[in-house]
Amino acid sequence: MKRDLSLLRDHQFDAVVVGGGIHGATVFRQLAAAGLKIALIERNDFGSGTSANSLKILHSGLRYLQHLNFHRIRESIRSRKLFMAMAPHLIKPMPCIMPTYGLGLQGRPVMAIALTLFDLVGCDRNQGAPPANRAGRGRILSRRECLAIGPGIKAEGLTGAALWYDDMIVNTERMTLAFIKAAMRHDAVCANYLQADRIIIADREVRGVEVSDRLGNTAFAINAPLVINAAGPWLGEIQRRSRQLPTTEDLAKAVNIVVDRALFPGYGVGLAGSTDYVDRDAAFKRGKRLYFFAPWQNRTIIGTTYKYTAGQDTATIVTDEDIVEILREVNTIYPMARLTMEDVIFSHAGLVPAYRPTGSVRHSAAPQMVKHSKIIDHTRQDGIKGLLTIEGVKYTTAPAIAREVEQLLAAGGSADGTAAVGPRPHGFADRRLVEAYGRRFRHIEQVYGPDCVEIFRIIAADERSACYLRLDPPLLAAEVINAVREEMAVKLSDVVLRRTDSGTTGCPDRHDLRAIAGVMAGELGWDEPRIEREIAEVLAHYAGNLGLKRREENRESR
Numbered sequence: 001m002k003r004d005l006s007l008l009r010d011h012q013f014d015a016v017v018v019g020g021g022i023h024g025a026t027v028f029r030q031l032a033a034a035g036l037k038i039a040l041i042e043r044n045d046f047g048s049g050t051s052a053n054s055l056k057i058l059h060s061g062l063r064y065l066q067h068l069n070f071h072r073i074r075e076s077i078r079s080r081k082l083f084m085a086m087a088p089h090l091i092k093p094m095p096c097i098m099p100t101y102g103l104g105l106q107g108r109p110v111m112a113i114a115l116t117l118f119d120l121v122g123c124d125r126n127q128g129a130p131p132a133n134r135a136g137r138g139r140i141l142s143r144r145e146c147l148a149i150g151p152g153i154k155a156e157g158l159t160g161a162a163l164w165y166d167d168m169i170v171n172t173e174r175m176t177l178a179f180i181k182a183a184m185r186h187d188a189v190c191a192n193y194l195q196a197d198r199i200i201i202a203d204r205e206v207r208g209v210e211v212s213d214r215l216g217n218t219a220f221a222i223n224a225p226l227v228i229n230a231a232g233p234w235l236g237e238i239q240r241r242s243r244q245l246p247t248t249e250d251l252a253k254a255v256n257i258v259v260d261r262a263l264f265p266g267y268g269v270g271l272a273g274s275t276d277y278v279d280r281d282a283a284f285k286r287g288k289r290l291y292f293f294a295p296w297q298n299r300t301i302i303g304t305t306y307k308y309t310a311g312q313d314t315a316t317i318v319t320d321e322d323i324v325e326i327l328r329e330v331n332t333i334y335p336m337a338r339l340t341m342e343d344v345i346f347s348h349a350g351l352v353p354a355y356r357p358t359g360s361v362r363h364s365a366a367p368q369m370v371k372h373s374k375i376i377d378h379t380r381q382d383g384i385k386g387l388l389t390i391e392g393v394k395y396t397t398a399p400a401i402a403r404e405v406e407q408l409l410a411a412g413g414s415a416d417g418t419a420a421v422g423p424r425p426h427g428f429a430d431r432r433l434v435e436a437y438g439r440r441f442r443h444i445e446q447v448y449g450p451d452c453v454e455i456f457r458i459i460a461a462d463e464r465s466a467c468y469l470r471l472d473p474p475l476l477a478a479e480v481i482n483a484v485r486e487e488m489a490v491k492l493s494d495v496v497l498r499r500t501d502s503g504t505t506g507c508p509d510r511h512d513l514r515a516i517a518g519v520m521a522g523e524l525g526w527d528e529p530r531i532e533r534e535i536a537e538v539l540a541h542y543a544g545n546l547g548l549k550r551r552e553e554n555r556e557s558r
């Protein structure tokens, strides 16, 4: 997977996907597997937009029972199978609980019915899954069992808890990349740091995309009669530049924090917040906004809060106010946590589609989030032939949406979409490599799954690449070399944040960054000033994901 713009420049494709988030990546793979000559362009790095900022939960679909939305439950189940077929090593079933109180919607009887109904609707969810990925059945826990998981859960009126299984995507960045790499095995072409400036339309028909290279000074056209706009929160920006209609939805800023504490080891926990929330799509509309605690790498990701952004503003800066708001809520609903700013090691913020608020409501009310992903066919909507827009609302359902795009284009393909997905089986030579190195470098198979052989090949060719650049989490020089040679990493941030596990839970120190940059310099011919620039860029990224107070503390300690 090499970045070679000559493969895109003035070439004729069947389709171009704009945006390398999870929706772009899944549709790219789906259409490549269906035999289309397809290209994908991403203006930053693959998976660096909203898709890098999530609770990392593959929703089982249970929550959609409150909307009585069986279509969406089935969509989640279909997607889960596709994710599982693509990268089973990146998915871990996660037991989740929600405490039960009284006899209302949050009571044991209602929850018991919901769990039974969900088990019926999702009876095939483990079909074809390897044993490690099988999700258990939902059940009701006793009060004692619930308090054993969360001793600080409000005990007054507590009757027990509903337990069900969602899945944790251990590394969403590598999951997004897995779909892109799978498309490349079908001779698709892609490039990161290549921006779509304008969709070329003549006589109300799409002709391609004008693009500019953000790493050089070139601009050129990619020709295709079909463009799929999967630019996430930036969809409208491209449409406006292409003189299309702006999207009808507004955006809301969504924020999670990562704390350096395992609050509920091994369990996801949903606790009702203190603020009222009206869900206009739910069968039972009024309730409390839910806070979810997801266990991740001995830490906890907590979220999500939502706020309207100003107009179509696409900036996502996490402020002290955002962090303090989450800490205050968590300490109210789970006082035992006693979280402070010092516990926060990182935050995630992204923009998600929300219903457009009316006038005065904009800044005061909790945003109403859009619940359904949409595929807009502009032939029908605006009479422009050859333009599809994907407005995705969940990481979870992206593969199912990609299948719908394929069906819309009547491009054929496998019956359930999973047949062409799965990881490549290892050949004899690859199996020998796994035998030779798998046990010695255990983390490699866990992080890279079947792609581990790419790294073992590098080690076999040069044992010096088996040296550790970091120990916790472990990182070999061969992983960095592989990221550059096989996974189109062109910046230090690509390797630290998205190709390897080295920076996913916090900023590596300067010494480690320098070691990683040193290996990249050997591959890419960087000089000393370039290395310094790359390190500064990574440090700035982490600083931007902490509140102002922590940013200042970090600056002082550096």
Ligand SMILES: Cc1cc2nc3c(=O)[nH]c(=O)nc-3n(C[C@H](O)[C@H](O)[C@H](O)COP(=O)(O)OP(=O)(O)OC[C@H]3O[C@@H](n4cnc5c(N)ncnc54)[C@H](O)[C@@H]3O)c2cc1C
Residues within 6 Å of the ligand: 018, 019, 020, 021, 022, 023, 024, 041, 042, 043, 044, 045, 046, 047, 048, 049, 050, 051, 052, 053, 054, 055, 056, 057, 058, 059, 194, 195, 196, 197, 230, 231, 232, 233, 234, 238, 254, 255, 256, 303, 304, 348, 349, 350, 351, 352, 391, 392, 393, 394, 395, 396, 397
């Ligand atoms: C805090 C938070 C928590 C969340 N938690 C969950 C969760 O637990 N589970 C879940 O299922 N979902 C979750 N979501 C929702 C989920 O993350 C998003 O729905 C999903 O990632 C959106 O993917 P996307 O591909 O549509 O957008 P993006 O990931 O934003 O991808 C769009 C891409 O297009 C690129 N782009 C933009 N303009 C251009 C251009 N002109 N040219 C080329 N490329 C361009 C961008 O750089 C970007 O990479 C969460 C979201 C947030 C913000």
